[in-house]
Amino acid sequence: MKLRLHFVVDPMGWLCISIVFGIWLYNTFFIPKLVLLPHYNEGHIPWVTVVCYYISSALCIAALFRASTADPGxxxxxxxxxxxxxxxxxxxxxxxxxxxxxxxxxxxxxxxxRRMDHHCPWINNCVGEDNHWLFLQLCFYAQVLSLFTLVLDFCQYYYFQPLTGLDQEKFTTRHELALLRVSALMGVVMFGGMTSLFYTQMTGILSDTTTIEKMAQFSNEVYGSKRSWQWALAEVCGTRWKLLWLIPLRSRQPLQASHHFRTHV
Known part of the structure; x- marks a missing residue:
C-alpha cells in the first residue's frame, strides 16, 4: 500500500486538529525552553532525558500527521x-x-x-481499517508525551535545583506561574482523555468490535471472535513484527491469517 494523502474538507475538523497541534506545539516549545534545556545546561538532568522528550514529541506529531492524512479505507x-x-x-x-x-x-x-470505527474530529478523519493502527499510535504517544510533560512540570516545582543563571523573581512571575501551570493543566487533560480513549480502543480491538458496533449494541456473537492479543494487534497494524507496531512512518499491508498465530499466546 502506498502512502497516499487523504484530506477531509471540514472546517470544524480543521479547528479541532488545530487545537491538538497547538497543544503539541506549546509543550514542545515551552517545556524544553523553560525546563529541559536550562537544567541540562546546568547539569541537573542528563542528555538522555532531553533526547527522549524530543523523540516522544516527534513520534506524537508524526502519528498525528499520518492518522489525519492517511486513507482510512x-x-x-x-x-x-x-x-x-x-x-x-x-x-x-x-x-x-x-x-x-x-x-x-x-x-x-x-x-x-471499510470496517469504520468512528469519525474523529480531532484528527479530521475517519478511523477505519487502513488507519486504525495510526490512531492507536497517536493515543499511545499522546499519553507518553503528556505524562512526560507532567513529570517535568512536577520536578520543576518540587525536585529540580534552582537555576543559577536566571532571574528567579522574573522567572517565577512570568513563567512558572503562567506557562508551566498551563502546560500542567493541558497535560492532565490530554493524559486523562488519551488514556480513556486508548483503553476503549484496545478493548474494541481485542474483542473484534468497532465503536460503531458497540453503539449499535452488536454482540460478540455477531462479529466478535476468540483470538490472541498478538494476532488482534498484528491484524490492525498489518505486521507481526512488534517493533513496527510503534513506527508511524511506514505503510500497512493486510495480514494473512495464520492458525498458529491466532491460537498461540
Whole structure:
C-alpha cells in the first residue's frame, strides 16, 4: 500500500486538529525552553532525558500527521468484487454503492469506509481499517508525551535545583506561574482523555468490535471472535513484527491469517 494523502474538507475538523497541534506545539516549545534545556545546561538532568522528550514529541506529531492524512479505507465508486466474496457485500442505502459487511457510511466525509470505527474530529478523519493502527499510535504517544510533560512540570516545582543563571523573581512571575501551570493543566487533560480513549480502543480491538458496533449494541456473537492479543494487534497494524507496531512512518499491508498465530499466546 502506498502512502497516499487523504484530506477531509471540514472546517470544524480543521479547528479541532488545530487545537491538538497547538497543544503539541506549546509543550514542545515551552517545556524544553523553560525546563529541559536550562537544567541540562546546568547539569541537573542528563542528555538522555532531553533526547527522549524530543523523540516522544516527534513520534506524537508524526502519528498525528499520518492518522489525519492517511486513507482510512475509503471504498471506490466501482469496486471489484470477487465472485467468492459477493455474499459478504451489501448495498449502502445512503450512497447506493456496494460495500463489504462491517463497512459504514460516514455522513461527515460522504463515503463508505471499510470496517469504520468512528469519525474523529480531532484528527479530521475517519478511523477505519487502513488507519486504525495510526490512531492507536497517536493515543499511545499522546499519553507518553503528556505524562512526560507532567513529570517535568512536577520536578520543576518540587525536585529540580534552582537555576543559577536566571532571574528567579522574573522567572517565577512570568513563567512558572503562567506557562508551566498551563502546560500542567493541558497535560492532565490530554493524559486523562488519551488514556480513556486508548483503553476503549484496545478493548474494541481485542474483542473484534468497532465503536460503531458497540453503539449499535452488536454482540460478540455477531462479529466478535476468540483470538490472541498478538494476532488482534498484528491484524490492525498489518505486521507481526512488534517493533513496527510503534513506527508511524511506514505503510500497512493486510495480514494473512495464520492458525498458529491466532491460537498461540
Amino acid at each position: 475509503r471504498l471506490p465508486v466501482d469496486p471489484h468484487i470477487p465472485h467468492s466474496e459477493r455474499e459478504h457485500w451489501e448495498l449502502c442505502n445512503k450512497c447506493n454503492l456496494m460495500r463489504p459487511k462491517r463497512s459504514h457510511h460516514c455522513s461527515r466525509c460522504g463515503h463508505c469506509v
